[in-house]
Amino acid sequence: xxxGLEAVxxxxxxxxxxxxxxxxxxxxVLRKELMKLVDRKITPLIVDFGGVSYIDSSGxxxxxEVLKSMxxxxxxxRLTGIPDSVMEIFRFARLDSVFDIYESVDNAVAC
Amino acid sequence: MEKAIEVKGLVTHYGTREILKNVTFSIPxxxxxxxxxxxxxGKSTLLRHIIGLLKPTKGNIFINERxxxxxxxxEMIDVRKKMGVLFQGAALLNSLTVSDNVALPVTEHTKLxxxxxxxxxxxxxxxxxxxxxxxxxxxxLSGGMKKRAGIARAMALDPDLLFLDExxxxxxxxxxxxxxxxxxxxxxxxxxxxxxxxxxxxxxxxIADYAVMLNRGEIVFTGTMDELKMSDxxxxxxxxxxxxxxDSLAPGDYLKTITGNS
Ligand SMILES: Nc1ncnc2c1ncn2[C@@H]1O[C@H](COP(=O)(O)OP(=O)(O)OP(=O)(O)O)[C@@H](O)[C@H]1O
Ligand SMILES: [Mg+2]
Numbered sequence: 356x357x358x359g360l361e362a363v364x365x366x367x368x369x370x371x372x373x374x375x376x377x378x379x380x381x382x383x384v385l386r387k388e389l390m391k392l393v394d395r396k397i398t399p400l401i402v403d404f405g406g407v408s409y410i411d412s413s414g415x416x417x418x419x420e421v422l423k424s425m426x427x428x429x430x431x432x433r434l435t436g437i438p439d440s441v442m443e444i445f446r447f448a449r450l451d452s453v454f455d456i457y458e459s460v461d462n463a464v465a466c
Numbered sequence: 467m468e469k470a471i472e473v474k475g476l477v478t479h480y481g482t483r484e485i486l487k488n489v490t491f492s493i494p495x496x497x498x499x500x501x502x503x504x505x506x507x508g509k510s511t512l513l514r515h516i517i518g519l520l521k522p523t524k525g526n527i528f529i530n531e532r533x534x535x536x537x538x539x540x541e542m543i544d545v546r547k548k549m550g551v552l553f554q555g556a557a558l559l560n561s562l563t564v565s566d567n568v569a570l571p572v573t574e575h576t577k578l579x580x581x582x583x584x585x586x587x588x589x590x591x592x593x594x595x596x597x598x599x600x601x602x603x604x605x606x607l608s609g610g611m612k613k614r615a616g617i618a619r620a621m622a623l624d625p626d627l628l629f630l631d632e633x634x635x636x637x638x639x640x641x642x643x644x645x646x647x648x649x650x651x652x653x654x655x656x657x658x659x660x661x662x663x664x665x666x667x668x669x670x671x672x673i674a675d676y677a678v679m680l681n682r683g684e685i686v687f688t689g690t691m692d693e694l695k696m697s698d699x700x701x702x703x704x705x706x707x708x709x710x711x712x713d714s715l716a717p718g719d720y721l722k723t724i725t726g727n728s
Contacts, residue, residue: 383578413578420581
């Protein structure tokens with residue numbers, strides 16, 4: 356699949372750098388990877404979008420699902436480095452207020 | 467201006483009757499193009515060829531630079547996934563709820579989990595202003611809601627081309643204006659190319675960047691809305707002024723028409 360999810364540890368917190376095209380083909384793969392982290396009840400779960408060239412509604416729905424699962428154990432999902440084009444879609448779907456959004460991984464790690 | 471669709475020398479028939487007569491034009495990417503023309507001029511026929519439902523007698527249709535007239539049915543499936551269509555009359559499946567109608571293209575074409583699809587469907591229904599109506603059946607919807615549900619279904623696979631065949635026909639002006647607003651927002655947020663067949667003048671002024679006008683199977687105009695408004699072509703002037711075109715017959719011809727002697 357044409358996506359990557361690379362883990363980096365910063366200040367004892369794990370950040371995941373997501374890259375590639377998140378579409379209807381790759382979303383199921385991404386979901387599997389993220390759900391493994393959710394099963395380990397990782398919190399906060401920091402995902403950076405800097406390397407994401409495209410995300411469609413299946414990708415966005417995947418993150419909504421992850422957030423929903425994390426809320427069950429009080430976990431925090433933090434999204435960082437969201438490109439403007441993606442932000443516009445988030446805003447339109449009013450997801451900008453649903454997701455916890457940070458400018459950068461450093462900001463997300465700091466709190 | 468980048469082209470999303472290019473139609474070259476298109477000739478089409480139903481049986482032996484020629485409908486589109488050597489039609490050539492292109493549709494710009496990322497804009498809303500309206501297809502105008504009187505009833506029976508071939509607008510829906512043109513749309514059916516562009517989405518690959520019908521094969522032309524002659525000519526080529528390039529979608530994102532790929533000639534779809536030479537594609538096999540299987541190759542066409544891939545192209546069609548990136549096209550959303552609202553057919554004239556919405557064409558929802560009456561035996562399925564609104565949600566299931568919207569989910570259908572997704573379950574058919576992807577391996578996404580049901581739980582992911584559920585969220586996608588809710589997002590699409592919210593997009594068109596039908597949050598909370600997912601459990602209803604098409605027969606329980608108003609005309610405007612049916613069109614919105616049809617648009618949600620057309621948007622199900624995140625198309626980059628959206629085709630709407632007379633979305634506001636038969637709707638009251640307020641409901642029609644609501645649909646126009648939705649069309650404008652879809653273009654702005656998703657940067658998609660939208661093609662709308664419509665007769666509604668108020669709607670055209672709000673949604674259109676570009677226009678293509680057909681008359682009896684022939685192109686009479688293609689250009690920007692500004693060019694359309696400035697045109698002095700009598701057909702276009704009468705269309706924009708809502709006047710019937712002057713096709714009154716000479717007295718001799720009229721006599722032939724009613725006596726049947728030609
Ligand atoms: N399936 C068909 N079989 C035979 N003739 C058809 C078929 N569909 C349309 N036609 C004829 O082709 C011509 C063009 O029809 P089309 O539906 O493309 O017109 P239109 O411009 O969409 O009209 P309207 O504004 O009324 O929807 C009409 O004369 C129509 O009677
Ligand atoms: Mg029609």
